[in-house]
Amino acid sequence: MSDELVFFAEEDPEDSEAQVISSKPWKILIVDDDGEVHHATSFSLKGLSFMHRPLEFLHAYSAAEATQILQDEPEIAVILLDVVMENDRAGLDLVRTIREELELSNIRIVLRTGQPGYAPEMEVIQQYDINDYKNKADLTRTGLFTCVTSALRSYSQLATITTSKKGLEVIVRASSELMSMHGIQELANGIITQLAAVLGIPAEGLICFRNKNKEAQLTYAPEDFVVVAASDQLQNSINTQVSKVQNTQVRELLVDSISRQANSQSDNACTLYFPNGYGDDMLLYLDIQRSLEETEQQLLEVFCSNIAICLDNVTILDRLHNYAYYDSLLDIPNRVSFAKHIDEVMEEEFKNLIIILVDIDHFSGINDTLGAESGDELLRLVAQRLIQDLPAEVFTSRLSGDTFGLMGPTQVLTPELIDRILSQPFELFGNEQMISITQGYYVLQDANISGNNAIKRANIALKRAKDIVRGDCIEYTREIEEETHQRMLLLQGLRKAHTDQELFLAYQPQIDLQSGKIIGVEALMRWRTKNNSMIPPDQFIPVAESSGLIVPLGEWAIKTALQDLTTLEKRFQLGLQMGVNISAVQFRHPNFLKMVQSCLAASPIKSGQVEFEVTESVAMMETENVREILHELHNLGVKVAIDDFGTGFSCLSYLEKLPFDRLKIDKSFIDKMIDPTSTTYIPEMIINLGRSLQMSVIAEGVETEEQTQCLKDLNCFQAQGYFFCRPMELEQLEQWLLQHTRR
Ligand code: C2E
Ligand code: CA
Ligand code: CA
Numbered sequence: 001m002s003d004e005l006v007f008f009a010e011e012d013p014e015d016s017e018a019q020v021i022s023s024k025p026w027k028i029l030i031v032d033d034d035g036e037v038h039h040a041t042s043f044s045l046k047g048l049s050f051m052h053r054p055l056e057f058l059h060a061y062s063a064a065e066a067t068q069i070l071q072d073e074p075e076i077a078v079i080l081l082d083v084v085m086e087n088d089r090a091g092l093d094l095v096r097t098i099r100e101e102l103e104l105s106n107i108r109i110v111l112r113t114g115q116p117g118y119a120p121e122m123e124v125i126q127q128y129d130i131n132d133y134k135n136k137a138d139l140t141r142t143g144l145f146t147c148v149t150s151a152l153r154s155y156s157q158l159a160t161i162t163t164s165k166k167g168l169e170v171i172v173r174a175s176s177e178l179m180s181m182h183g184i185q186e187l188a189n190g191i192i193t194q195l196a197a198v199l200g201i202p203a204e205g206l207i208c209f210r211n212k213n214k215e216a217q218l219t220y221a222p223e224d225f226v227v228v229a230a231s232d233q234l235q236n237s238i239n240t241q242v243s244k245v246q247n248t249q250v251r252e253l254l255v256d257s258i259s260r261q262a263n264s265q266s267d268n269a270c271t272l273y274f275p276n277g278y279g280d281d282m283l284l285y286l287d288i289q290r291s292l293e294e295t296e297q298q299l300l301e302v303f304c305s306n307i308a309i310c311l312d313n314v315t316i317l318d319r320l321h322n323y324a325y326y327d328s329l330l331d332i333p334n335r336v337s338f339a340k341h342i343d344e345v346m347e348e349e350f351k352n353l354i355i356i357l358v359d360i361d362h363f364s365g366i367n368d369t370l371g372a373e374s375g376d377e378l379l380r381l382v383a384q385r386l387i388q389d390l391p392a393e394v395f396t397s398r399l400s401g402d403t404f405g406l407m408g409p410t411q412v413l414t415p416e417l418i419d420r421i422l423s424q425p426f427e428l429f430g431n432e433q434m435i436s437i438t439q440g441y442y443v444l445q446d447a448n449i450s451g452n453n454a455i456k457r458a459n460i461a462l463k464r465a466k467d468i469v470r471g472d473c474i475e476y477t478r479e480i481e482e483e484t485h486q487r488m489l490l491l492q493g494l495r496k497a498h499t500d501q502e503l504f505l506a507y508q509p510q511i512d513l514q515s516g517k518i519i520g521v522e523a524l525m526r527w528r529t530k531n532n533s534m535i536p537p538d539q540f541i542p543v544a545e546s547s548g549l550i551v552p553l554g555e556w557a558i559k560t561a562l563q564d565l566t567t568l569e570k571r572f573q574l575g576l577q578m579g580v581n582i583s584a585v586q587f588r589h590p591n592f593l594k595m596v597q598s599c600l601a602a603s604p605i606k607s608g609q610v611e612f613e614v615t616e617s618v619a620m621m622e623t624e625n626v627r628e629i630l631h632e633l634h635n636l637g638v639k640v641a642i643d644d645f646g647t648g649f650s651c652l653s654y655l656e657k658l659p660f661d662r663l664k665i666d667k668s669f670i671d672k673m674i675d676p677t678s679t680t681y682i683p684e685m686i687i688n689l690g691r692s693l694q695m696s697v698i699a700e701g702v703e704t705e706e707q708t709q710c711l712k713d714l715n716c717f718q719a720q721g722y723f724f725c726r727p728m729e730l731e732q733l734e735q736w737l738l739q740h741t742r743r
Contacts, residue, residue: 023052023053023054024053025053025054025055025056026050026053026054026055026056026077026078026152026155027056027058027073027075027076027077027078028045028055028056028057028058028076028077028078028079028080028148029057029058029059029060029066029069029070029073029076029078029079029080030042030057030058030059030060030079030080031060031061031062031063031065031066031079031080031081031082031085031091031094032061032080032081032082032085032112033061033062033082033085033086034082034114035061037082037112037136038059038061041057041080041144042057044140044141044144044145045057045141045144045145045148048145048148050148050149050152050153051152051156055148058073058076061085062085062086062090063085063086063090063091063093063094063097064086066079066081066094067094067097067102070098070102070104070107071102075159076104076107077107077108077151077152077155077156077159078107078108078109078110078131078148078151078152078155079098079107079108079109079110080110080112080148081094081095081109081110081111081112082112082113082114082136083111083112083113084113084114091111095109095111095128095130096128098128099128099129105129105158106155106158106159106162107155108131108132108151108152108154108155109128109129109130109131109132110130110131110132110133110134110147110148110151111130111132111133111134112134112135112136113133113134113135113136114135114136131150131151131154132147132150132151134147160295188207188209188228188229188282189229191207191229191284191307192205192206192207192229192230192231192284194303195284195286195300195303198299198300198303199288199292199296199299199300204231204232204233204234204286204287205230205231205234205284205285205286205287206227206229206230206231206234206237206238206250206284206285207227207228207229207230207282207283207284207285208225208226208227208228208242208254208282208283208284208285209225209226209228209280209281209282209283210224210225210276210279210280210281210282210283219259220258220261220281221243221258222241222242222243222251222254222255222258223241223242223243224241224258225241225242225254225258225281225283226239226240226241226242227239227240227241227242227245234247234250234285237250242254242255242258242283243255249266249269250269250285250287253266253269253270253271253285254271254283254285256271257271257273257283258273258283260273261273261275261281265291265292267291268287268288268289268291269285269286269287269288270285270286270288270292270300271283271284271285271286272284272286272300272304274304274307274308276308282307324336325337325340327397327398329376329379329380329398330379330380330383330398332383332387332396332397332398333395333396333397333398334397334398334399335397335398335399335400335405335455337397338395338397338399338405338407338451338455339450339451339452339454339455340451341395341397341407341451342355342407342450342451342454342455343450343451345395345407346444346447346449346451346454350444350445350446350447350449351444352409352410352411353407353408353409353410353443353444354407354408354409354410354413354414354441354442354443354444355405355406355407355441355442355444355454355455355457355458356405356406356407356413356415356418356439356440356441356458357399357403357404357405357406357439357440357441357455357458357459357461357462358386358403358404358405358406358418358422358437358438358439359402359403359404359437359438359439359440359462359466360378360379360382360402360403360435360436360437361435361436361437361438361470361471362436363375363378363401363402366378366433366435370428374428374429377428377429378426378428378433378435379398379402381426381427381428382404382422382426382435383396383398383404385421385422385424385426386404386406386418386421386422389421390406390408390412390413390417390421391408391412391413393408393409393412394406394407394408394412394413395407395408399455399459403462405455405458406418410443415439415441415473418437418439419437419439419473422435422437436470436471437471438462438465438466438469438470438471438472438473439462439465439472439473439474440458440459440460440461440462440463440464440465440473440474440475440476441458441461441473441474441475441476442454442457442458442461442475442476443475443476457476457481458476460476460480460481460484461473461474461475461476461477461480462474463484463546464480464483464484466546467542467546487543487546490535490539490540490543491543491544491547491549493529493535494527494540494543494544494549494553495549497527497529498549498552498553498556500530502527502528502529502530503525503526503527503553503556504525504526504528504560504729505523505524505525505526505557505560505561505564505730506523506524506525506526506727506728506729507521507522507523507524507564507727507728507729507730507733508521508522508524508720508725508726508727508728509521509720509724509725509733509736510522510577510579510698510718510719510720511718511719511720511724511725512717512718513708513711513712513716513717513718513719514712514717518574518576518737518740518741519576519577519718520576520577520578520579520611521576521577521578521579521733522579522580522581522613522720522727523557523560523561523564523578523579523580523581524537524581524727525537525541525553525557525581526727526729527540541583544583545583545584545585548585550583550585550586551585551586551589554582554583554586555595555599557580557581558580558595558596558599559599559602561578561580562578562599562600562602562603562605562610563603564730565578565605565609566603566604566605567730567734568730568733568734568737569604569605571734571737572737572741574737574741575609576609577609577610577611577639578605578609578610578611579611579612579613579641580610580611580612580613581612581613581643582612582613582614582618583615584614584615584617584618584621587614587618587621587626587629588621588625592629593629593632593633596633596636596638597636600636600638606637607636607637607638608637608638608639610638610639611638611639611640611641611661611662612633612638612639612640612641613640613641613642613643613664614640614641614642614643615642615643615644616642616644616645616647619642619654619655619658619660620654626658627657627658630658630659630660631659634659639661639662640659640660640661640662641660641661641662641663641664641698642660642662642663642664643664644664644666644700645663645664645665645666645686646665646666646668646669646682646686647666647668652689655689655693655695656693660695661695661696662690662695662696662697662698663686663689663690663695663696663697663698664697664698664699664700665682665683665686665687665697665698665699665700665716666700666701667700667701667721668701669682669683669686670683670699670700670701670702670703670707670711670721671701671703673706673707673710673711674704674706674707674710683699683710683711683714683716684714687714687715687716691715696718697716697718698716698718698719698720699711699716699718699719699720699721700719700720700721701720701721701722702719702720702721702722702723702724703721703722703723704723705723707721707723708723
């Protein structure tokens, strides 16, 4: 037997005393009813160390006392047991208790007897795993330490196996538990707890991660690492950079580890470094109050390689989570997390909460004119402003394109506040950019509503606001939802109507008041459903406009009007002008001009016979764009009239700048001409305005002889209205023309 590992302190001054003293001692329990044996044994073994660990003696004078100590003291390595005490079998009975009742299988048992020649039954030795059997007389110093050393060695081996086995079990359990953890925070907390379990000690520690936003570099600085989780005593370091960790010992060991990107160890602590393919390296600091034993180090290694896998998984999960919950452009929560957040908040409290959706007006225009890069930057600035200027309890997210979702208590979050915050100009690549916004909001009233449905409600309000009061805000109500639902049904019906050819055009003649002759017609869209009911354009046109369906419908109207005019021209050769209504949505559409060109190219009608009717809102759009389109139309030879003229009346300066051909006086003014209670000068003003700008003027909605006379008196000689004729289907119009052109 080699004694290399056995040292006597006084014999071997080379051995580091500090190391022996600071290490955990081996516990040896001496059980004997003879006090002298206790004294002699501990005296003989005094100063002995084994594997750099000192010995510690525990004393029991009866089997009962020994049992108590064995129950209270963990990790007793060796028991030197007197066979005969209270009775002849007291020692052997204790052996049975140790193995069977206390289930201490690692403890090494050395039986001792005072009577030479007395041997315990072989059966007991076999059955209860007795390490040695000695006669008390043999216990010389050398004999004793040989025997104890041998027992300690086998105890240590057994303990290692047990620890490894247990440790591996814990690792397997811990790893599978860690595997199921989502999020680096959760994983970090889990790792500290599980490590404590693996080492079987209440570990103090902390975990840092390299800041994700930094690109992968060759060398890392302590500033790059942030503490994400820590056990009780190190709590105050959470969220701080490693360079700012207060505890000097902790910081120094971490810094050392980071500089080498490797594990470090000090007397009572260690750091474990986990590189990660994504640059999110992890660093773990563990205070274990002693140096690690070899088994523990090996276990840690196994554990670490498992953690590395967990870490990779979590990083991937985190990234996936980020994709699922974060807006990648603005790096703020997206719609999914907005809904989730609402759900979570609602679980606790649903009163006095408001959800506001904020939409940037004409964002696509900004995108088109300034470029997508500026558009992105503007969104970023808006998000930044919202997060900075709103109280911290407000949740800010991006729902889609240019729509943001906010939620917070009604006391701190209001549409007025949002208006105020966003009305200040933004500095967009050195230029000032103002925006206007439209808001829809919903004040939570219903505890059972899901986050998604709550967003839907706010969105219903937003859509409504966008349709009718851009730049303003609207609150969700049941009525709005009902209307929205109706509009949706109408839209579905309209789509189907378009494909099922339930739509057709009616034509209303336009009359020259001096000659009484027809000079043109206005094409008006009609929808006759399968069951023969007519749905008025005032209902379906707005729905078509807000859904964009007006674009294909409008194209169909131009084509149909050109075809019908061709039919009329073939038959009557009157050189009639065809008025076609063009909505702003259509006019703005990037393909508009091309579409018009190709319609005209496919038709024998001269472009000069075509007049587009647009409302003042078109003239109010971004001037440059409108001017360009109007010029192009002009070049094509198409005329353009301003419909419902006078109702917008906000700014007439555009009339001088933009090439319009005709003004259509709105019916409301024509109505007032014969109202004895009102004196309106507006028709007169419009007629004079048209004359001075060299535009022709036509009166709409003329219903009486009297109105006709008034118009003539004011030198307006073009009119359209029920007084002359109602809008008619093509065949009817042909009949009408037959009668009226004969004269
Ligand atoms: P609008 O362009 O101002 O069309 C004139 C409206 O006045 C037509 O209503 C016409 O039937 C009606 N009207 C004509 N004379 C009289 C009259 O003497 N008295 C009264 N009370 N009404 C008269 P309609 O056909 O119901 O069209 C309503 C609106 O729907 C149109 O107003 C126009 O804004 C829109 N619309 C109709 N067809 C189209 C189309 O093809 N495209 C687009 N974008 N809008 C259209
Ligand atoms: Ca019109
Ligand atoms: Ca009109």
